[in-house]
Amino acid sequence: MSSDNAEAAKAELFAYAKKRGALAVGVADLAAIERIAPAGHRPSDIMPRVKSVISVGVGGQTQGTWQVPAKAMAYFGSTETRAYACAYGMAFFIENRFGAPSIYCPPDMDNEAGPRVPLQSLKLHAELAGIGARSLAGDILLHPEFGYMYFASVFTELELPPDEPMADNPCPAPSCVDMFRKVGQTPCQKFCPVQCLSGDIDADGNQAEMHYDMAACAEMSQQYESVPALLAEALGAEDQAAREDALFDPDHKMLWYKMSVGSGGLLAQCFECMRVCPIATRSPASDPIRRRQPS
Amino acid sequence: MTQGLTRQQLGVTEAMIATYGATIFRLSHNHQIRRGDPIRMKDFAAIQRHRGELGMSDGEIAAAIGLNERQVVFIRNLEERRRFRTGHYHRLNKLGGGKRYRSERMTPFQDHFRYGADALALRAALAFEPDQARRYVEAGYWTGDTLRSWLAKHATERPDAPAVISPERTVSYGELKTGVERLAAGLHDLGVRPGDVVAVQLPNTHEYVESFLAIAWLGAVMTTLYMPYREAEFQTQLGHSRAKAVIALAEAGDFKPAATLMALKDKLPALAHVIAIGAAPAGATSYAEVAACGTPLPEDLPVPVAADPFLLLYTSGTTASPKAAPLNYHTMLSNAQAGVPEHVIDADSVILSAAPFGHLFALYAIKLAMCAGAATLLLPIFAPPAFAALIESHKPTHLFAGPAHIAACLGAGLLDKHDMGSVKLSVTSGAAVPPDLVRAYEPKLPNGRVCQLWGMTELQAGMYTRPDDPVERVATSAGRPSLGTEVRIADEHGNALPLGEEGELQVRGPSVFPGYFDNPEASAATFTGDGWFRSGDLATQAADGHVTLTGRLKDVINRGGVKYSPQEVEVLVDGHPSVMQSAIAPIPDPRLGERACCYAVLRPGAALTLDELCDYLTAQGIAKHKLPEKLELRDELPLTATRKVIKSRLAPSA
Numbered sequence: 001m002s003s004d005n006a007e008a009a010k011a012e013l014f015a016y017a018k019k020r021g022a023l024a025v026g027v028a029d030l031a032a033i034e035r036i037a038p039a040g041h042r043p044s045d046i047m048p049r050v051k052s053v054i055s056v057g058v059g060g061q062t063q064g065t066w067q068v069p070a071k072a073m074a075y076f077g078s079t080e081t082r083a084y085a086c087a088y089g090m091a092f093f094i095e096n097r098f099g100a101p102s103i104y105c106p107p108d109m110d111n112e113a114g115p116r117v118p119l120q121s122l123k124l125h126a127e128l129a130g131i132g133a134r135s136l137a138g139d140i141l142l143h144p145e146f147g148y149m150y151f152a153s154v155f156t157e158l159e160l161p162p163d164e165p166m167a168d169n170p171c172p173a174p175s176c177v178d179m180f181r182k183v184g185q186t187p188c189q190k191f192c193p194v195q196c197l198s199g200d201i202d203a204d205g206n207q208a209e210m211h212y213d214m215a216a217c218a219e220m221s222q223q224y225e226s227v228p229a230l231l232a233e234a235l236g237a238e239d240q241a242a243r244e245d246a247l248f249d250p251d252h253k254m255l256w257y258k259m260s261v262g263s264g265g266l267l268a269q270c271f272e273c274m275r276v277c278p279i280a281t282r283s284p285a286s287d288p289i290r291r292r293q294p295s
Numbered sequence: 296m297t298q299g300l301t302r303q304q305l306g307v308t309e310a311m312i313a314t315y316g317a318t319i320f321r322l323s324h325n326h327q328i329r330r331g332d333p334i335r336m337k338d339f340a341a342i343q344r345h346r347g348e349l350g351m352s353d354g355e356i357a358a359a360i361g362l363n364e365r366q367v368v369f370i371r372n373l374e375e376r377r378r379f380r381t382g383h384y385h386r387l388n389k390l391g392g393g394k395r396y397r398s399e400r401m402t403p404f405q406d407h408f409r410y411g412a413d414a415l416a417l418r419a420a421l422a423f424e425p426d427q428a429r430r431y432v433e434a435g436y437w438t439g440d441t442l443r444s445w446l447a448k449h450a451t452e453r454p455d456a457p458a459v460i461s462p463e464r465t466v467s468y469g470e471l472k473t474g475v476e477r478l479a480a481g482l483h484d485l486g487v488r489p490g491d492v493v494a495v496q497l498p499n500t501h502e503y504v505e506s507f508l509a510i511a512w513l514g515a516v517m518t519t520l521y522m523p524y525r526e527a528e529f530q531t532q533l534g535h536s537r538a539k540a541v542i543a544l545a546e547a548g549d550f551k552p553a554a555t556l557m558a559l560k561d562k563l564p565a566l567a568h569v570i571a572i573g574a575a576p577a578g579a580t581s582y583a584e585v586a587a588c589g590t591p592l593p594e595d596l597p598v599p600v601a602a603d604p605f606l607l608l609y610t611s612g613t614t615a616s617p618k619a620a621p622l623n624y625h626t627m628l629s630n631a632q633a634g635v636p637e638h639v640i641d642a643d644s645v646i647l648s649a650a651p652f653g654h655l656f657a658l659y660a661i662k663l664a665m666c667a668g669a670a671t672l673l674l675p676i677f678a679p680p681a682f683a684a685l686i687e688s689h690k691p692t693h694l695f696a697g698p699a700h701i702a703a704c705l706g707a708g709l710l711d712k713h714d715m716g717s718v719k720l721s722v723t724s725g726a727a728v729p730p731d732l733v734r735a736y737e738p739k740l741p742n743g744r745v746c747q748l749w750g751m752t753e754l755q756a757g758m759y760t761r762p763d764d765p766v767e768r769v770a771t772s773a774g775r776p777s778l779g780t781e782v783r784i785a786d787e788h789g790n791a792l793p794l795g796e797e798g799e800l801q802v803r804g805p806s807v808f809p810g811y812f813d814n815p816e817a818s819a820a821t822f823t824g825d826g827w828f829r830s831g832d833l834a835t836q837a838a839d840g841h842v843t844l845t846g847r848l849k850d851v852i853n854r855g856g857v858k859y860s861p862q863e864v865e866v867l868v869d870g871h872p873s874v875m876q877s878a879i880a881p882i883p884d885p886r887l888g889e890r891a892c893c894y895a896v897l898r899p900g901a902a903l904t905l906d907e908l909c910d911y912l913t914a915q916g917i918a919k920h921k922l923p924e925k926l927e928l929r930d931e932l933p934l935t936a937t938r939k940v941i942k943s944r945l946a947p948s949a
Contacts, residue, residue, distance in 0.1 A: 029337075032337055032339075035339060036334060036339070036342055038351070038352035038354060038355050039352070039354050039355075040352065040354055041352060067391075067392065067393075068391055068392060069388075069390070069391035069392040070387035070388070070390040070391035070392075071387050071388050071391070072391070073391055074384075074387060112298050112368065113352075113353055113368055114368060114371070114372045114375075116324065116375070117324070117352070117353070124334070127334055127335055128334070128337075133332070133335050134329065134332065134334065134335065138327075139327070139329065165334075165335040165336070165337065166335065169332055169335060191395045191396045191397075192396065193383075193386040193387065193390060193396040193401075194383060194386070195398060206332070207329075207331065207332060208330070208331065209328065209329070209330050209331075210327075210328070210329040211326075211327070211328050212326070212327040212328075212329075213325075213326055214324055214325050214326065214327055214350070215320075215325040215326065215375070215378065215379060218325075218375075218379065219379050219380050219381070219383045220383045220384055220386065220387070221384075223381060223382075223383075223384060225375065225376055225379045225381055226381040226382070228376070229376075229381045230381070251382065251385070270384070270387060272387075272390060272391075272395075272396060275391070276395065
């Protein structure tokens with residue numbers, strides 16, 4: 001495919017994605033991904049003849065969602081399925097329109113490594129595609145215009161010209177830098193319920209260091225240990241009442257409920273770092289209400 | 296199992312886990328450090344340099360430390376299982392909706408309040424019959440009200456309204472709440488926790504009301520020690536209740552309660568604090584200091600709810616088998632709430648109790664006041680002249696007094712000397728009320744009525760007469776059941792008897808306690824198989840619902856197979872001009888089994904023979920077989936703290 005055709009195809013794909021609800025689309029530098037991602041987690045490990053990696057980003061939750069109690073937000077704060085639907089459609093679209101084999105990149109976990117290791121890093125794809133930059137909030141990607149997005153990837157044998165990563169990182173926002181100067185913490189660091197975030201900001205107001213205690217975060221947000229732990233607790237209980245408490249108390253029954261409705265990782269989503277993030281909540285197009293208003 | 300292989304197949308040992316586990320955990324994604332922004336900048340050298348900090352894949356870790364990838368996967372997952380704490384998502388439950396996490400407000404879950412073993416044992420005693428509980432909730436008798444919610448409501452809505460009045464000062468509801476909160480916080484500072492028992496031995500002072508409400512505010516449980524109690528009673532009751540603290544006077548006349556309690560501490564392992572009003576003896580804590588606490592209660596402390604116990608009151612019972620009634624808000628406050636309109640109490644009422652606050656009858660008066668937002672007028676220690684003078688000076692609308700209190704005032708002519716015009720209702724209870732007392736008392740209240748109330752520690756106010764009942768009904772009956780209370784008169788087999796027949800008074804209702812604390816034998820004996828509380832009182836019920844008490848079930852004389860209650864005879868004997876107090880009890884008889892002996896305390900200078908007494912009783916129309924066959928004159932009779940005669944201690948002189 002000529003470069004002109006490639007650019008035209010890329011534009012057509014981007015238009016498709018935006019029509020399907022994406023706020024941002026980009027093509028990542030495949031060579032860079034292959035170099036950065038560890039063995040076994042590179043695009044070619046999934047699709048050996050892959051030529052391009054397309055990343056799409058959809059907006060986060062509605063503006064009203066930021067106001068609700070955390071326990072309610074845990075259920076509907078995520079919009080990742082919208083991103084998956086967009087990418088899934090794009091893979092079909094590429095095959096139909098351009099005849100190039102394509103896949104919707106599985107966002108799921110690597111069977112061989114356990115529940116905390118993904119097959120692919122969608123975050124890496126999006127960052128290299130230029131639609132997000134790593135934040136002080138545990139490397140959650142942020143965009144200066146769209147704020148906080150969910151990402152999905154498409155792998156295709158269609159060769160497309162890659163985009164560059166974002167030239168600037170919107171994180172930390174000026175107000176966060178001010179707060180850091182005054183109290184030594186940014187909002188995301190201060191209000192994390194498990195205090196899993198810390199770091200430093202340099203004299204120019206850029207990220208110097210980001211420390212992310214993912215274990216602490218996972219204890220809150222990915223409680224895969226809870227289910228086997230409570231079974232073990234029940235097995236080791238001293239008496240029948242304690243055994244039944246271990247299995248049937250309301251907290252534990254919530255785990256059964258969340259498993260039975262197939263909510264997967266939604267054992268307890270936590271959005272507190274994003275709730276206080278000015279980029280996530282107040283970027284020009286992060287707010288669905290403002291997105292509908294003429295600029 | 297990892298990738299289909301077991302620990303044995305992988306060759307992973309505990310030694311290997313111990314050796315490499317921490318390193319693998321640290322190198323993995325579980326802790327990530329990013330310096331600068333190398334990925335966005337495509338700074339591959341920096342990425343490679345910091346790969347260990349960014350979080351390595353299992354394969355990278357394996358290569359770095361010399362294990363195979365499967366071993367690393369196994370060990371990392373095992374480390375995550377062992378290290379990760381579960382249940383942290385609870386932290387989200389209080390966040391959002393404008394609330395943000397603040398570390399200084401966060402109490403680790405393991406540090407949250409938990410009830411002590413003694414508190415849990417007491418809570419376990421509140422085992423109500425489920426169907427009855429459901430009925431009381433559905434009928435609206437059992438609500439969510441607590442003393443704390445009532446006090447908070449009045450302090451918010453009418454902060455300046457008088458709550459507690461004594462001759463020295465008037466404390467408003469707003470001030471009362473402030474004092475109660477401080478004392479509750481002070482008790483918490485001492486180590487008293489929700490569910491703990493706190494004993495109180497005080498006269499009817501402001502401190503008593505404040506202590507009662509502060510203990511309730513904290514969620515603790517009050518047990519009352521009667522004022523005449525001394526070492527033996529202290530030890531029995533504090534030991535059985537596992538009281539953690541006791542509030543008492545430093546000095547009560549010649550007696551030093553706080554010092555006496557301090558001396559008992561070694562024998563009472565649960566008793567941690569003696570709080571003294573007045574000069575605290577060595578080792579005791581000053582009430583004033585506790586009440587001045589400025590530290591608010593911790594936020595994670597459970598706020599008391601209606602199902603919680605808040606009183607543990609002792610009835611009779613022997614030292615070896617104390618009978619303690621655990622009472623919760625459901626039972627007590629539903630009963631008080633029903634009593635407010637029946638006793639014509641409103642927010643402008645002023646309630647004076649001559650009965651000591653150590654008795655449920657007097658605590659009932661406080662609860663009525665708290666329910667209506669009325670004022671409680673204080674008379675620390677009953678003395679007839681002070682009682683009558685206080686009525687005239689502070690004009691209470693409601694009196695709560697025992698028949699002995701009223702009789703003493705009547706006998707001294709005090710009710711004629713003082714203005715009783717403020718009194719709308721005088722509630723008498725605590726012992727059998729002689730009909731003549733009611734007849735004599737009623738005319739002394741120019742604007743009020745007399746109410747006879749029957750209650751027990753186990754159920755508070757079970758029956759009472761209403762203000763519109765005719766005086767003869769008030770004089771001769773203990774009233775009709777309180778709202779929600781059911782009564783029946785039953786024979787010895789538990790069969791309900793027809794109206795007018797004498798039998799045991801049995802009660803069921805939303806105010807009835809569920810059973811005695813730590814005394815299953817007494818509890819089993821107290822309830823019938825179908826859930827009725829056996830009062831032990833003999834009674835009859837009339838067609839209009841009024842119940843007349845005729846005696847005590849166990850207080851029966853069996854004279855040659857003819858059984859009768861001596862109570863009606865005692866009432867007549869008490870009416871004899873020479874008699875101040877009397878009691879009739881059986882004495883063994885080889886022929887008849889039992890005969891009646893009358894024990895009497897005569898008025899000063901009076902004299903009485905058995906023949907004179909029998910002539911008098913015969914003239915009153917008493918049946919011949921009920922006439923006492925022996926008369927014992929005594930200087931005094933053995934009395935309980937509630938001033939009832941202890942007949943078991945009566946025995947004729949040789």
